[in-house]
Amino acid sequence: MIDALVILLVLFAAWTGWRVFRVDSMIRATFSLMLSFISVGAIGVLLSAPYIGVATVFMMAVEMMVMGIFMVMFMMNPAGLNPMMMVHQHKLSIVAGVLAALGLGAAVLTTTLPTDPVPGETDVVSDLGHELLGPSMLIFETAGVTLLATMIGAVVLSSRRGRYGQADEGSRPPGLDPGGPPAGRQPEGEGGHHHHHHHHGGH
Amino acid sequence: MTLTIVLLGAAALIGIGLYGALSQQSFVMLMMGLELMLNGALLAIIGLWSLALGGMPEGQLLAIIVMAVMAVEMSIGFALIVAVYRKRQADMTEALGTLKG
Amino acid sequence: MSWLARLAAGAPAPVYPVIGEGAQPRVERLFASAALERAQSPRAAALLLVSGNIPEAHREALDRVHDQVPRPRLGLHWEGDDGIEERLLDAWRTLCAGATGDADRLPDEPPNPWEGEGDFGQGGEGMMGGVPYGRPMAMTGEDVRDGLELDRYTARVGPFAPMLPPGLVLEVTLQGDVIVACDVLSPPYPQPEDADDPALCAARMLRLLGLPGPADRLIRGGAAHAIGARRAIPRGLGRLENAGDARMRFADALRGRNGGAADGIFDTLIGLEWSEAALALASVTPSALRQAALEVA
Amino acid sequence: MATLLVIAFWTAASVALALALSRLQNRTSAPQAAPFLGGGTPDTHAWQRYHFRAYTMTLLFIAFEMEMMFMYPWAVVFVSEGLKAMAEMGMFLTILAVGILYGWREGVFRWE
Amino acid sequence: MTTALLVLTLASTLAVGAWLGAWFDRLAPLLYGGRAAGPLAPLRAGAAALLRPRIETEAPDRMNARLAPGWYLALAAAGLSVVPFAPGAALIETPVGIVVWGSCEALTIVAVFLHGWSPNAPFPLIGAYRYAAIGLPVMLPSMFVLIAAALPAESLSFTAIVESQREVWNIVRQPLGLPLFLIVGLTLTLRGPMDFADAADIAGGTSAEDSGPGRALWQGARLAMLVSFSAVAATTFLGGPLGPALPGPVWLWIKTAAIMALTVAVGHGVARTTPSRMLTILWVVLLPLSFVHLLVSGVLAL
DSSP states (O other), rough: OOOHHHHHHHHHHHHHHTTTTOOOOOOHHHHHHHHHHHHHHHHHHTTTHHHHHHHHHHHHHHHHHHHHHHHHHSSSSOOOOOOEEEOOSHHHHHHHHHHHHHHHHHHHSSSOOOOOOOOTTOHHHHHHHHHHHHHHHHHHHHHHHHHHHHHHHHHHOSSSTTEETTTTTTTTOOOOOOOOOOOTTTEEEEEOGGGGOOSSSSS | OHHHHHHHHHHHHHHHHHHHHHHHHHHHHHHHHHHHHHHHHHHHHHHHHHTTSSSOHHHHHHHHHHHHHHHHHHHHHHHHHHHHHHHHHOTTGGGGGGGGO | OHHHHHHTTOOEEEEEEEETTTTTHHHHHHHSSSSSSEEGGGOOEEEEESSSOOOOHHHHHHHEEEEHHHHHHHEEEEOOOSSSHHHHHHHHHHHHHTTOOOOOOSSOOOOOOOOOSSSTSSSSETTTTTTTGGGOOEEOOOOOOOOOEEEEEEEEEOOTTTTTTTTTTTEEEEEETEEEEEEEEEEEOOOOOOGGGGHHHHHHHHHHHOOOOHHHHTTTTTOOBBTTTTSOOEEETBBBBBTHHHHHHHHHHTOOOOOOOOOTTHHHHHTBBBBHHHHHHTTTTTHHHHHHHHOOO | OHHHHHHHHHHHHHHHHHHHHOOBBBBOOHHHHHHSSTTOOSSSSSOOOOOOTEEEHOOOOHHHHHHHHHHHHHHHHHHHHHHHHHHHHHHOOOOOHHHHHHHTTOOSSSSO | OOOHHHHHHHHHHHHHHHHHHHHHHHHHHGGOOOOOOOOTTTHHHHHHHHHHHHHHSSSSOOHHHHHHHHHHHHHHHHHHTSSSSTTTSSSOOOOTTTHHHHHHHHHHHHHHHHHTTTOOOOHHHHHOOOHHHHHHHHHHHHHHHHHHHHHHTSSSSSHHHHHTSSSHHHHHHTTTTHHHHHHHHHHTTTTTTGGGGSSGGGGGGGGTTHHHHHHHHHOOOOOOOHHHHHHHHHHHHHHHTTSSSHHHHHHHHHHHHHHHHHHHHHHBBOOOOOOHHHHHHHIIIIIIHHHHHHHHHHHHHH
């Protein structure tokens, strides 16, 4: 029974992971990735890792929300109103992906895996707690410092006011092709998309 | 048996993630590929910890570290994207080539 | 009549009010006291209450709002006569009993022809071009606040938008929810002096602050019991010469005093977030706002 | 396993309800389908590269939020580990609070 | 057998609770000088919404537009499932109950965002993004409050949190907890001062383009979430099913109704500030307050 559920969840995780690169809408892509994480979390819950499993869902829901916001901010055509594929070196990537999966899969199948499941009565959450406060105390505090560095780095990089003046001074968007007009910008003058002439009435 | 399924699933996720990370032109989509690979790693860690390592607490800690890596990667990655976009309004890996000029 | 319809007929009639010239105070008083539900958008309404004269230039806008009420729908005119509550309730019961209601007024044409055109028959071309599903996509442009140049969304809001004074049509350009450009296309309708009643002015602000209950009570002549209403308005919002800021004008209105002129209020909107802009516009009296709009329009 | 089955059951029931209710639909005309702007019209689709004004805050948030992962197991052993647990978590949170203070100083906790 | 009974109890608690919440919404004007409506009013309003047709906006994300209210409702039901109805009798008996509830909170942000994203219309879109900006940082006080409640229980499960309150309820030994958690509840149920998704200045925000059954389901899910949140708050701070004489479920229902009434009353009487200011308040006032709350609870638990 557990095996059947695990198979289902693994298939779902792989399918939603695949959909990430196949849907047009960035929001659908992001939340498809979130579903992939959720099914991994569900496998964790099945395999007696309740804390790690549920916490994966919790963390990933939040992170994917943020990811979706940034996907929409920086992708052209974020909702996929025009279907599109924005890929390069496509064949090479497919080959690399398939080879990686096959190689890892073969390694899994040829290795004799040890069998030593979690003893049924362990309280895995408090185990983890004691581990954090005892033997792995340094890892725990190092993680704190790393996160602090991340927070400061993220603020420094992304906010406009820098120590050396405004971060966007003298910026100009690059073209889609080298030397072309700025990408995604309303073209100036004639020869553009004439958006403003397409309005229907009402104003 | 269960462990084999889980590890094969992890291999598939890593493969799909690798494909995404290599093929996508856009930074943000590239990060999705990376996240998917980390997702595979997470799945493998959970499987191994639960079925092959007898529930040693370090395994759970490792899973948490993987998630922390994801958070750090996302936070710094998006901050970089904002910084680059502010400078050049570029959101694609290829467009970055013009940054050299 | 099914049991569901019979149950629904007893509900307060969901009405979206369209306020014309000279009708603002009476419509606001009507909804503060009657057993009606003032819908926030026509999607939630079944009845359209048109009150006061609508200028010919806004006929199409009126028709659009009318069509945006889902079918079956009924439109009613009200010129201030008694018994409007009964008429609305009757109309609602008729609809619940299965009446077909009014037909669409605008022709069923997409804003731009798109069907079958473009790369995938969706009307678009390439990545960002064309008119997918009838409309072009937004393009990037300058930002007034943090300089991150993302898409600008331009739309005309009004004349019957619930958060703006009736008649006011703003052509706003938003980046995110921040106004980066704003033009007055049409000033608010002239309203009787009664519309400047401090109680009505304060009630409009309370509604925007998410306090419809205290707003209704204020209109009926009671005192508004609400926590933090004054302090919820940011300090310095919509500051004008000789007339203080929005927080001060709101406090004055609660004390029964009217503010003065509102010249220059439209210049303060640039760079404001949308809810701040709505609060700033609601903080001045309709007559002062009309004067200010006539000067810039 | 019961956890998963229960949640799957609620999800399936809710989705079925949502789909059943979305069947009752009128044909929508083009002006009716246009977004509601109080009678006005938009130039473009509303879906856009949306300028989310709190973006720096969200970056700081996902880094800070990781601390929760450590705090849950900490809470379970807090009483048995006593002051040691208090001191270690105190240090951890103090380190992260520096990041928040820095973000506050840089003004990221408001619309940019 | 017990499971089937618990599923039925839960479903009826959600349904009856949603009706009660809707009635409280119509009684709340009494507090602020308005007129109240009878107990049938919520049913009538629900029937009126169900009778109206659905309309579809221009080029919407059809799948998400249809499913978003369903996700919201599912999250409310999943959240309620971790609440014990009698000491030791929760539908989901897990050692990590508060993390499950935390996941429901996090996914609620996603559901509300999808609801605002899917119609492809400006006001719902603005509401969705505002909600993301406010909903994310609200998670922090929520987690601090629940972790503080887990300290004396030495467990993350709600059953243990209930057990730890046999002597004295958490509302007494952790007095800051309930006010902080109430803010979380107002955010989760899109109410009053924290209703940044469905606000009046954006014509109803994420539900501005909703009509008919979709609207009814969304409002119903909001009320169901109110029930779940109140049940969780009652379990965390008021001892859940503990109480003399009456059986456990009855106590839980009474306490849940009390928290619902409190949430509705606050939601109808407190003004909503602008999202930018609320964001600052969350990080600069509420987050330090949650730190203090955790510290005090920790010292008291030792």
